[in-house]
Amino acid sequence: MDTTTPKPYILPADAVWFITGCSSGIGQALAQHIATKTASQRVVATARNPAALSAATSSIPDSPNVLKTALDVTDPHAIESAFDAALAQFGRVDVVVNNAGYNLMGDAEVSPPGNRGARELMDTNFWGAVDVTKRALSVFRDVNPGTGQIGGVIVNVTSMGGFFGSPGNAYYHASKFALEGFAESVAKEMFPEWGIHVTCVEPGGTRTRYAGENLRRMERHPEYIGEGGATTGMLEFMERRELHGGFASAGEVAEGVYRVVGAGGRIPIRVPLGRDSWGMVMAEVERVKADLEECRDVSCAMGTEDAEEMVRLVK
Helix, strand or coil, rough: CCCCCCHHHHHHCCEEEECCCCCCCHHHHHHHHHHHHCCEEEEEEEEHHHHHCCCCCCCCCCCCCEEEEEECCCCCCHHHHHHHHHHHHHHHCCEEEEEECCEEEECCCCCCHHHHHHHHHHHHHHHHHHHHHHHHHHHHHHHHHHHCCCEEEEEECCCCCHHHCCCCCCHHHHHHHHHHHHHHHHHHCCCCHEEEEEEEEECCEECCHHHHHCCEECCCCCCEEEEEHHHHHHHHHCHHHHHHHEEHHHHHHHHHHHHHHHHHCCCEEEECCHHHHHHHHHHHHHHHHHHHCCCHHHHHHCCCCCCCHHHHHHH
C-alpha cells in the first residue's frame, strides 16, 4: 500500500480558489471561469495593481462570491494580508493557483552586473510562488479542517518551459525549472492524511499578453545578433503575432486547469496543457531517454548494487 500519496482529491461544490496574477491572461480567464461558470464556487482574484481587476477591460464580475484584492507576490506582508482577507470573507481556501509571472528574453550573457533583471524575475516567478505556497500549506493543514474540509491543491502555472529550455529564455526557464523542482519536493513532504495535492500545469503557447506587453527584453549582445542566431530567431517568432494562430486561448487553458483540479481523481505532479506542450514535452522525454541509454555504461560503472536501494527510497 502506498502511504505517501494523498487520497484522490474531490473539489468541494463551494470551493474557494485563490489566484495570483489576475489582471490579464490565464489568471483573469480562470477567475472569470470560476465566477461565471460554476454555481457556488468562490474566487479570490488578486493582482499587483488591484485597479486592473475592476477596469472596463476586466471580465471578472463583481459578486458576493468574488473577492478582488491587491497582492504583490514579492511582498510577504501582502501575501499575509491577501490570505487574511480571503479567510475573513470565505472561511477557508481550497485551491491556490500560482499564476503571477512574466518573461525576460535575450542573450543570457548580456544580463547586467548583479543580474538585477534576472533576480527580479526569480523574485516573482519563483520566490513569490514559494512564499504563497508556504502560506497556503498552513491554511490547508491548520485552518481547513476546522471548516469540515480537509486539505487543498497547489497549482503552479509553469509552462512547457518548465520541462525543457529554448534559446533566449535562460532566466525564465531557470525560474520555471526551479518552481517545478520545489513543487515536486514539497509534494513528497506532505503527510497523506493532510490531503494536500501539488501540481504544475505546463501551458504551451497561449494567446495572452505574455507574448506582448508582458514580455520584457534585455539589450542584445552584439556577438549573438545576426542571421541564424537562435535567440534572434526566437525573438522574431515572438514578435510575429500572425504565427501564433495555433496557440491555445487563455480561456482554454483556464478550462484545462479547472479540469485537472476538478476531475475527482489523482492529480499528477505535471500536466502539459496544449497540443504543442504535450508533443514537445514527450519529445523531450524521448531525447532524455536516448541520452541516458547512451551514457548507461559510464553511469553504471561506478558505485555498487547497494546504490539501487537509494533509488527505491526516493521514488
